[in-house]
Amino acid sequence: MKRVNLAASLLAGTLLFQGLPAKAADQTVKLGVLTDMSGVFSDANGKGSVIAAEMAKADVGPIEGFKVEVVGADHQNKPDIGSSIARKWFDTEGVDVVLDIPVSSIALAVQRIAQEKDKIVLLSSSGASEITGKFCSENTIQWTYNTSALSNVAGRATVKRGDDSWFFITTDYAFGHALERDATEAVTASGGKVVGRALNPIGSPDFSSYLLTAQGSGAKVVALASSGGDMQTAVKQAAEFGLQASGQKLLGLLFDVTDIKGLGLEVTQGMYLSTPFYWDRNAESRAFSERFKKLHGKVPTMHQAGVYSATRHYLNAIKAAATKDTKAVLAKMRETPVNDVFAQNGRIRRDGQMIHDFFLVEVKKPSESKGEWDYYNVISTVPGDQAFQPETNCPRLAGQ
Structure with missing residues (x-):
């Protein structure tokens, strides 16, 4: 066994010496779904939002050089708890992007932390139109709806x-x-x-x-x-x-x-x-919703469909950019139209609003x-x- 290890070490050293680097370990892309797991928004969001993110991960498939992980947490509809979870995720748990976030006050609190840490926030369930107005952040995209659109x-x-x-x-x-x-x-x-x-x-x-x-x-x-x-x-x-x-x-x-x-x-x-979404709108939405229903027992809400779309677009941007660098990924997301079960020819404006029918x-x-x-x-x-x-x-x- 020792001879094998020695041989492997010598081979790696030879490759490096010849300018051929040994394969580096995959980086981890970690997605945090911050949602309401037990309160008044748990039906519209909750575990279904985590399932939607997992479905998007599966549909994007492998990303060369990266492994993708999805985690979820319950903010209990309290800004202090939501902020604490997001800060811990960013500081010690390697989370790169936070998704969903029902309740706009929590979203705004997390947005400030993400801006400070240079992380990304993709909002599917926070409706304040001010999020892309006077409180806009270059690291935040409001994906599904806002009070103005509704x-x-x-x-x-x-x-x-x-x-x-x-x-x-x-x-x-x-x-x-x-x-x-x-x-x-x-x-x-x-x-x-x-x-x-x-x-x-x-x-x-x-x-x-x-x-x-x-x-x-x-x-x-x-x-x-x-x-x-x-x-x-x-x-x-x-x-x-x-x-x-x-x-x-x-x-x-x-x-x-x-x-x-x-x-x-x-x-x-x-x-x-x-x-912005109805599960029975067309053949594509019905097929997606049947998959979701088998996993969750219910058809997807607009919030959960938005989580799927935002997650998928984010991961595809990493795949296209070959990096998870925040600015590079956001630039790729903005330059690429959103075409999936949620939106057709959607686009992300400079102020962070995703525009769709x-x-x-x-x-x-x-x-x-x-x-x-x-x-x-x-x-x-x-x-x-x-x-x-x-x-x-x-x-x-x-x-x-």
Whole structure:
């Protein structure tokens, strides 16, 4: 055995002496999926986001000179915990990129750390439009949606269809106000009008007074500027009040396929939603979603599909650039169109926003659904350049 080791050592030394380096050990590319594993966003994100990243890793395949590892963690919807995990990942665990991050306040905290450490953040589940505005970072890409796109698509497309008067029921926190602000701009810019609003505290158990005010307003659209439990409670009670049966349209500004699954079509039928992804959109999305469902038991949400797309684009950039250097990888990501199950001809703007098409959908009636998860009728496609806000208010773009 000693003779073999000695021979191997002599061979390596000879190769180096002759200018032929021995094969170096593969570098590790480590992806950290920072998500909500047990709270209100765990259905839309959670373990499914980790599975989506693993699927993208498998689809990209081997990358010469690198081995790829995916890890996940629960930020418990708390900025201090999310920040602590991200800092540990960067400082001691070799994580190169952080993905997903539901809750914008956590995303902004992690973004600051990533900028300091020269790491990458790919956001699939943080919606604040300011992330690519006044808080933009050259190391962050907002991949799936933001409040501006959700609101812009819903506002412009519904007004165009004749639903031109709106009433907002808004959860009284930063995200709710951002949704209402952006939707108001879209509605009024399209020739519609906002006839009233009502603010509900976070975690409201009773929306009756807000719904009665909305019904009394005569608005054609009652828009819910909220998410999670508040959105679900409002939708359920709106059905009990017969809001849509009376002729008004209910619109959820951030509502996903898993929310419909939880509430049922009897409650959600007829609602308008805006989304960048629907699992049953075409043959490619159905094939991807069937694979995902076998692993997770559910079809992918827009957030999970976004994690898949961002992970795949990132790994393909490393493969093309033959390096995991942050600046080189980001440059390759920006110069390469995004073409996958999530986006066709998507592009990454200088401010870090990935631009792609959105859809306005209407939730099917129970009689229209052909089976489990068959929930949407796509009624309008909005091109990415019309869906997202213009490239403005990004300090790092000044002078470029």
